[in-house]
Amino acid sequence: xxxxxxxxxxxxxxxxxxxxxxxxxxxxxxxxxxxxxxxxxxxxxxxxxxxxxxxxxxxxxxxxxxxxxxxxxxxxxxxxxxxxxxxxxxxxxxxxxxxxxxxxxxxxxxxxxxxxxxxxxxxxxxxxx
Numbered sequence: 001x002x003x004x005x006x007x008x009x010x011x012x013x014x015x016x017x018x019x020x021x022x023x024x025x026x027x028x029x030x031x032x033x034x035x036x037x038x039x040x041x042x043x044x045x046x047x048x049x050x051x052x053x054x055x056x057x058x059x060x061x062x063x064x065x066x067x068x069x070x071x072x073x074x075x076x077x078x079x080x081x082x083x084x085x086x087x088x089x090x091x092x093x094x095x096x097x098x099x100x101x102x103x104x105x106x107x108x109x110x111x112x113x114x115x116x117x118x119x120x121x122x123x124x125x126x127x128x129x
Contacts, residue, residue, distance in 0.1 A: 002030070002118050004096050009123030012086055020081040020123060022096030031098035033058070033105075036070060036081045037113050038092035038125075045113050048094070049081065050104040058104040063089070086127045093122040 008020040020036070036048040049070040050059040057070055069082040079096060097116035099105070105112035 002098060004098065004118045004120045006094060006096050006120045006123040009094060009125045011126040011128065014087055014127055014129050016086050016127070017082070017084045018086065018125060020083065020094055020096075020125075022079040022081075022120075024077050024118075031100070031118075032102055033099035034072070034079050035059075035097055035099065035104070035113075035116055036079075037095045037097060037116075038090075039095070039122075040092040043092075044110060045095075046092075046110070047108050047113055050099075051079065052104060059108055061108075083125070086125075088127045088129045091125060091127050093124050095119055095122045 003025040005023050005025050010018060012018055032053055033050055035050040037045055038048050039045040048061050048064055051057050051070045051072060067085045072079045098118045099115055100117045101115050105115050
């Protein structure tokens with residue numbers, strides 16, 4: 001299975017921006033669906049956004065709609081998460097992963113992250129007020 005590597009995290013003040021990147025180490029990602037996830041200390045892993053590798057975006061968490069944008073560059077085998085207007089509540093470890101099922105999950109219920117694999121070490125995002 002492909003191993004994914006996240007980068008681009010950091011510390012910013014509220015209102016700032018960051019762009020996260022997700023690249024595949026080794027083999028090309030063969031999954032049809034990729035996703036960004038985050039996990040804050042003492043909280044469950046949360047789905048942030050999904051994208052089909054053909055480019056169609058299927059999901060944004062309500063908490064990030066209008067502020068975050070998921071995209072991909074197939075030529076570079078890289079997925080991105082542009083995060084604008086960051087808030088302290090966005091502070092978390094951010095992960096990318098590839099769906100182990102043929103399609104992006106149609107139901108996002110806090111457990112759909114279990115349908116993804118290739119988890120990397122994550123990249124930390126810290127937003128100060």
